[in-house]
Amino acid sequence: MRILVIGGAGYVGSHTVRQLLRTGHDVFVYDNLSKGHRQSVKDAELIEGELADRQKLIRIFREREIEAVMHFAAFALVGESVAQPAIYYQNNVSATLELLEAMRAAQVWRIVFSSTTATYGQPERIPIAETTPQMPINPYGFTKLVIEHALSDYAQAYGFGCAALRYFNAAGASPDGDIGEDHDPESHLIPIVLQTALGQRERIGIFGNDYPTPDGTCIRDYIHVDDLADAHLKALDQLRPSSNLQLNLGTGQGQSVLSVIEACRKVTGHPIPTTVEARRPGDPAELVADSSLAKKVLGWEPQYPDIESIVETAWRWHSAHPRGYASQAAAAR
Numbered sequence: 001m002r003i004l005v006i007g008g009a010g011y012v013g014s015h016t017v018r019q020l021l022r023t024g025h026d027v028f029v030y031d032n033l034s035k036g037h038r039q040s041v042k043d044a045e046l047i048e049g050e051l052a053d054r055q056k057l058i059r060i061f062r063e064r065e066i067e068a069v070m071h072f073a074a075f076a077l078v079g080e081s082v083a084q085p086a087i088y089y090q091n092n093v094s095a096t097l098e099l100l101e102a103m104r105a106a107q108v109w110r111i112v113f114s115s116t117t118a119t120y121g122q123p124e125r126i127p128i129a130e131t132t133p134q135m136p137i138n139p140y141g142f143t144k145l146v147i148e149h150a151l152s153d154y155a156q157a158y159g160f161g162c163a164a165l166r167y168f169n170a171a172g173a174s175p176d177g178d179i180g181e182d183h184d185p186e187s188h189l190i191p192i193v194l195q196t197a198l199g200q201r202e203r204i205g206i207f208g209n210d211y212p213t214p215d216g217t218c219i220r221d222y223i224h225v226d227d228l229a230d231a232h233l234k235a236l237d238q239l240r241p242s243s244n245l246q247l248n249l250g251t252g253q254g255q256s257v258l259s260v261i262e263a264c265r266k267v268t269g270h271p272i273p274t275t276v277e278a279r280r281p282g283d284p285a286e287l288v289a290d291s292s293l294a295k296k297v298l299g300w301e302p303q304y305p306d307i308e309s310i311v312e313t314a315w316r317w318h319s320a321h322p323r324g325y326a327s328q329a330a331a332a333r
């Protein structure tokens with residue numbers, strides 16, 4: 001299929017592009033490179049452009065004869081969304097609506113959309129199933145939920161075939177160490193712990209150890225980025241006119257912050273000093289997925305069910321690229 005991957009130079013997008021290419025799809029990456037990395041796009045055409053540029057998207061859809069869209073381009077930091085809601089509503093909602101209108105104009109009706117656990121807010125029951133009420137507690141979660149609703153309305157009224165994939169905590173890197181996670185600034189747990197192992201940080205700050213969890217630290221469900229990519233390919237195969245899938249993607253295994261740090265110590269052989277800091281505002285104590293619907297509907301099964309195997313792939317990437325993609329650029333000079 002001929003697929004436009006919007007945000008294909010970002011973390012989850014670039015891993016999905018690779019799998020699409022490997023399975024014989026024709027892939028075009030559309031990215032404004034505000035967060036993405038040119039070096040992460042290999043063997044696919046990279047078109048630089050803005051998500052909000054409806055006319056440009058219509059042109060690309062027509063000229064490249066695009067049949068499906070995967071949409072990864074979003075701002076995705078909870079804290080930032082609280083401090084700067086305007087850019088979240090502009091990019092994640094307003095610009096995405098331009099994309100949907102471009103699709104309608106060019107009669108592209110298939111879309112796989114990156115959604116998030118953040119649409120659930122602070123759920124009362126764990127694990128979280130798709131039937132769990134969606135009550136976001138921050139602008140990021142709201143923006144993703146708005147688009148989930150828009151997609152179901154577009155499916156019903158205009159015949160779009162949609163899949164909204166609700167990621168839990170994306171982690172890990174391509175097992176060959178070629179592409180991986182590189183955010184600036186970095187705020188995610190596993191990269192920060194591994195930067196500590198590399199000596200780039202003195203210690204890792206644990207955001208709160210007084211949560212109502214067995215060791216007092218927050219529990220999350222870390223899912224390998226290649227497992228997320230695989231789910232996108234499988235969801236694409238399921239899209240039919242007027243269909244609307246909404247699926248959780250996680251391993252179902254909760255890991256506390258302390259257990260993630262322990263796994264990183266084991267994998268890296270580094271002592272990784274820690275310090276306990278205040279809770280980070282907006283962090284729910286526990287988020288773990290019930291992904292049985294995705295398994296049933298997509299025939300999907302995570303290939304990295306345990307945290308150590310996920311951390312191993314992340315470590316391969318971070319130790320080979322201590323400065324992320326900037327390491328590759330320096331080596332090429």
Ligand code: UFG
Binds near residue numbers: 076170189192218280
């Ligand atoms: N943490 C620390 N120290 C750090 C960084 C993180 O203790 O230096 C803790 C956090 O408090 C949290 C856990 O590690 O308990 C994971 O934090 P991340 O920042 O790696 O990930 P989040 O769970 O906050 O965020 C992820 C996605 C978001 C999504 C959110 C939904 O990155 O896009 O889950 O809750 F919105």
